[in-house]
Amino acid sequence: MTDKTVLITGTSSGIGLETALGAARAGWRVVATMRDVGKAGALNEAAAAAGVAERIEVRRLDVTEPASAQECVSAVVADHGALHAVINNAGSGHVGTLEADGVEVARRVMEVNFFGVLNTTAAALPHLRAAGGRVIAVSSVGGVVGQPFNEAYCAAKFAVEGYFEALAPVAATVGVGVTLVEPGAVASEFVANVGIPDDRAAMAERLGAYAPAMDAYLTRTAGAFAAAQSAQDAAAAVVAALTAERPALRVQTSEGARAFVGPKLADPDGSKVLGMTSAWVS
Template identity: 85%
Template sequence: MPGKTVLITGTSTGIGLQTALAAARANWQVIATMRNISKAGALEEAAVAAGVAERIEVRKLDVTDPASVRECLEAVVAEHGTLHALINNAGSGHVGTLETDGVEAARRVMEVNFFGVLNTTSAALPHLRASGGRVLAVSSVGGIVGQPFNEAYCAAKFAVEGYLESLAPVAATVGVGVTLVEPGAVASEFVANVGIPDDRAALAERMGPYAPAMDAYLTRTAGAFAAAQSAQDAAAVVVAALDAEQPPLRVQTSDGARAFVAAKLADPDGAKVIGMTSTWVAS
């Protein structure tokens, strides 16, 4: 889609960085946003190496700050005329449990992973209506299957899934598509940033009576991430959905992710649900 503009949040590392590169290779004009633009070096270097630097613009955007979102969107539309797509990728993880970590930890994760998606999507929708564009959100298999010690993260992703699944048929009536992309384990910096200390003894002290369960969880998770999908492969699925003529409501990024959600979903791409709920808003 040459000449079309996509705004991507959380592009300093991982899936976001790779999605920015892949979208630029697919001839999108990429607005690559991040909360701290001092961390833009890795993306900028990769863009030069890939020969797509002229199609990637780095801008500051904090998804938890509506004023930051509004300022960024206004500048993008003023300079590019409109916006054709939004990819909500920014997120933060948290490993812990309610009794030891409290409600505030969950609130912080929800602020980024759920309300951040709402902040950017609500600001982008008027422009996406005008362009007949689409909203994508990088969710997670954790938005389908709750996972031990990921209570806050999974709750936020469940909320994103429920909100966008509900929004999808409504947005479709005004020409805007909605897609949820669900990765499983991905080899990226995200895992290193979820707050697990290297000192297992300190972690055990923090977890108290939950320490044996946490130790078992970390052992299992290390095995899962040993066979993790690359961020590049996950990003390729995101951009395929971005370019698809009629993308599904849900798309998983790997066979492992599809198998994982299949334990719970009888409608893995969301076609049955959207087929049903779309009739509720048909004029």
């Protein structure tokens, strides 16, 4: 057991829920946050079944609202005396393309998946600095390899990857560790919420000339998710990054994820680029 406290965003289902359970099993005091605490039932039931309910508390945090992040973090520190880690997991997917969607869709996706991470991290950093803690972002292989019809989502995850890669050597000078966790295909509710309509004919009409390419993409993606990693396995990689003495900058959650990003990343764990940029500030 530990007296350390971790705040995790987006814990109502999927990787976030499993990460909350895994961190509690590892002895952490877990502040499990979500935008709608009315959706905490699945987490509460799973925590009770796992025998860790006393180590998990649910609080509201809407990552798109800077005031919500500040209020939540301040309350956690007031109640528990310190904050030792933050896991930025909250996010939402989107499948579409620019001509059919327009720019405003991309803005909304960025608000959740990029600025939401910054809102929570900014609120937490003074406390993480005081505790010598760490900040983790659940990114995606889509933050390394741009994927068709995931333009807005990949752009947001690319932004998180670039921001945290740049932040890591700076945060290290004040004792804060930074890690990016990159899942590949994961079997969770996230996939059901990316906005693909059941009416494929209506989708084809909306996409127009892009419809044949979308149809091919969805056929390929269905095959990829047939062999998807479980949310529990992906969460295990997040918890390992939380509990490791010196986690890497970049962590993939499976061999499939490592193989996917391998052609793009000659430095899969980020140690070479971090070694280079750390020298610039030391």
